Amino acid sequence: MFVKGEYWSETLPGDRETAIAQATPKSAEALVPTPRGKRLPELDILRGFAVLGIFVMNIIGFSMPIGAYYNPAIAGGIEGADLVAFYLQDAFFDGRMRAIFCLLFGAGLALFIDRAMQHGTEGLRKVHQRYLWLVVFGLAHTFLLQMPGDILFEYGLVALLIWSAVGEAPRRLFSVGVILITVVACLGLMDELSIARQDAQKMEIQSRVTAGLEVSDEERTALDEWAEDHPAVRLESEQAEAQSTIESMQAARTWIATWFQLSEHMVDAVTISPDSTHFLSVAGTMLIGVALFRWGFLTAGWSTRSYVAFILVGLLAAFATHMITRAWAETGFGYGNYNLDALWAFSYEPFRILVAMGWISALLLLTRAFVDVGPLRWLAQTGRMALTIYLLQTFIATVLFYAWGFGLFGQLGRFQVLCVATGIMAMLVIFANLWLSRFRQGPMEAL
DSSP states (O other): OOOOOSSSOSOOOSSHHHHHHHHOOTTOOOOOOOOGGGSOHHHHHHHHHHHHHHHHHHHHHHHSOGGGGTOTTTTTOSSHHHHHHHHHHHHHTTTHHHHHHHHHHHHHHHHHHHHHGGGHHHHHHHHHHHHHHHHHHHHHHHHTTTOTTOSHHHHHHHHHHHGGGTTSOHHHHHHHHHHHHHHHHHHHHHHHHHHHHHHHHHHHHHHHHHTTOOOOHHHHHHHHHHHTTOHHHHHHHHHHHHHHHHHHHHHOOSHHHHHHHHHHHHHHHTOOOTTOOHHHHHHHHHHHHHHHHHTTGGGTOSOHHHHHHHHHHHHHHHHHHHHHHHHHHTTTSOSOOHHHHHHHHHHHHHHHHHHHHHHHHHHHHHHHHHTTSHHHHHHHHHHHTHHHHHHHHHHHHHHHHSTTTTOOTTTSOHHHHHHHHHHHHHHHHHHHHHHHTTOSSOHHHHO
């Protein structure tokens, strides 16, 4: 049964389908794509920026071993321009673009549900159909295009779980979203504290062995296993594994050989495990996005002073992230500094959302002042084709970096990879604008 919310005007009795059917206006227009003249340009501009920004991080996963995404010492280089590129990615893009995209997905979910609610059982069917197909697209993206870090699958699943709550009051949705994000941050902190406690126990056993004291067989076995994952050798082990991955990927000369090389990562990407907090993070961010859309934050409805304040907060969060990473860099990007690990784990979720809101605020101020300027119009067109652009990014990157294509996997430094990404993004913006000059929708959006 639907619960009355601030934006759904009446309480609907009985089961969902009956209730929606009773509320359906007889003169309702067909539930079709929003005409261009009725679209919200702010959302399209933000979506275009986010889908391009996501590629700044995703291209690392296509061009290097997965571990390089977070640790530049594993692959990609830690000197000069490569290190600067990592710092910029880490502070301004890592998780930040996904946060923007997820907030906007929440806004899009609210828009679609609002329209669907006017179409009774047909609208309800469209809701389920839309997000079930998104799940299918995500699976195809993962296993056919060989994308080991897809977001469509989890977005579709989460949308199917939370769509009926979208009509609740924005304050309630925002509060639940913040609670979920806080839970994820606390669970991350608890995981790091647990690792620190386990390592401390192993160190205590090691000290007893060194002193010649007796230890149990169970303790000795645990110590032997820990020797392979000791913080002092963990980075060296990951670097060796990364080099092995590069060699294996370069040797995988066919699509199917590459598929088997990436199969474990692809399965992980679509596996819902009890200890995974990523779905909680996505749900929390989406709910916050719905609230921010209802309040007008995502459509340039707030004051200039408010957006400037969020830009400053976002910059502070980015600076704090950079300082944590700089402290990590001073250790050679190694492991075993448990205080840094705990701080990073707890701050990652809130910082990425704050930086995302800073990006959004800056773009909305630009939109307010220069909405008709060329680059913003180009971004808006790109945002209208976000699904097509997202999938094309994967296709182009796999052709460039996988061995069945041009085989550049593991051959470029991080800065060089970002230069390649910039060129690809420019091409995709041009493609989106040329396509929409002739067609109403992008090809995947139409499908």
